[in-house]
Amino acid sequence: MKKIISCIIIVFACTSLMPYVTQADAMAFNVKAILPTTQNNPDVSYFDLRLKPAAKQKIAIEMSNNTAKAITLKTAVNTASTNSNGVIDYSASKVKQDKSMKVAIAELVTGPTQITLKANETKTVAYQIKMPQESFDGVLLGGFYIAKKQDEQMNETEEKQQIKNEFSYVIGLKISNTDKKIIPKLALNAIATTEKNDKTLIAATLRNTQAAIISGLKIEAKLTKKGSEKTIVTLKKEQLGMAPNSAFSLPIDLEKRALSNGEYTLTVAASDKTNNKWQLTKDFTVSQAVTAHEEQTTTPKQAFPWTLTISVGIIVIALIVVLVLVIVRKNKRN
Incomplete structure (x- = not known):
C-alpha cells in the first residue's frame, strides 16, 4: 500500500x-x-x-x-x-x-x-x-x-x-535645435460615423500640427444637429497627451442614439496643462441614417484548458491503475 x-x-x-x-x-x-x-x-x-x-x-x-x-x-x-x-x-x-x-x-x-x-x-x-x-x-x-x-x-x-x-x-x-518654445496647435479634421465592438461611434480626427508635445489634455466634445443648441451626446476626457505633429481618431459613443440623415455640428473645447486653450467647431454630414444600436452582450471565447484536462486525465488513469492493483492483490490473497 x-x-x-x-x-x-x-x-x-x-x-x-x-x-x-x-x-x-x-x-x-x-x-x-x-x-x-x-x-x-x-x-x-x-x-x-x-x-x-x-x-x-x-x-x-x-x-x-x-x-x-x-x-x-x-x-x-x-x-x-x-x-x-x-x-x-x-x-x-x-x-x-x-x-x-x-x-x-x-x-x-x-x-x-x-x-x-x-x-x-x-x-x-x-x-x-x-x-x-x-x-x-x-x-x-x-x-x-x-x-x-x-x-x-x-x-x-x-x-x-x-x-x-x-x-x-x-x-x-x-x-x-533651439530653446524656442513652440505653442501646440490643435485642429479638428475629418468626422465620420463608424462601428467598433458593437457600438456606433462618431470618429473625430484631432491633429497637433506643431513640433510640440501636448500634455494633460482635457477635452469636452458636444454633438448637435446643425443650427440647433440641443445636445445629442457629450464626451469628456482628461489627462490625454499628443505627440508632436501627430493625429488620432477620438471615438465618441452615440450611446444607442439614432442619427437621421442630415447636417451635424461637433464642438470641441480643449485645454492642456500649460493653459493653452482651443475651441474647435466642424460641420459634417451623415448620409446614411444611424439607427438606435442595442449593444449585444458577447461572451469572450475561452481557450481550451489543456493543462487542467491533461492533469485530471493523468490523475484518473493513476487512480484506475491503483484500483486494479488493489483488486489483483486481494484476489491473490483469496
Missing part, C-alpha cells in the same frame, strides 16, 4: 510541474541609455539631445542578459505617435505620419536591429544620428523599442500568444 500511495504522490508532483509563465520572464533582460555630452536635460534617464543642424551624434544603449542562456533582442527606432486612447505611443512602427511633420525622427537614426547576448552578458550597442541640414524649432520625438526575439521554432498559435504577452522596454529619444 505504501508503494501505491507513493505512486499517487509522484503523479501529483508531475502535474504540478506543468509549464507556466513567471514574473522572472519579464526580467530576462534590461537596458539603459548611456547619456552623451549633448544631453540637454541630465536629470532624465532617456535621450534628450540638443544637436546642431547637419550634426552627427553617436549614442549608445547598455543591454544586459540576466539569464543563463543566450538571447536575441530586437530593436526598432519609432517616431512617436498618438493612439486612439489619446496616449503618446513609442511602440508603433507603421503609423501614417501627419502631413504637418517635416522630419520623422526614425529617419535620422541608424544602427543594429538585432543584438545577440551570451548568457549573463552585458553589451554596449552604438547608434548613429545624422541631423537634417536645415534648423528647426520645437522637438522631434520618438523612442527605441526593445523586446526579446521569440523562438523561431514556435508554431503560429504559440507565437501569437507570446506576442500578446511580449515584454519590452522603451527608451525615449527627444531632439531639439
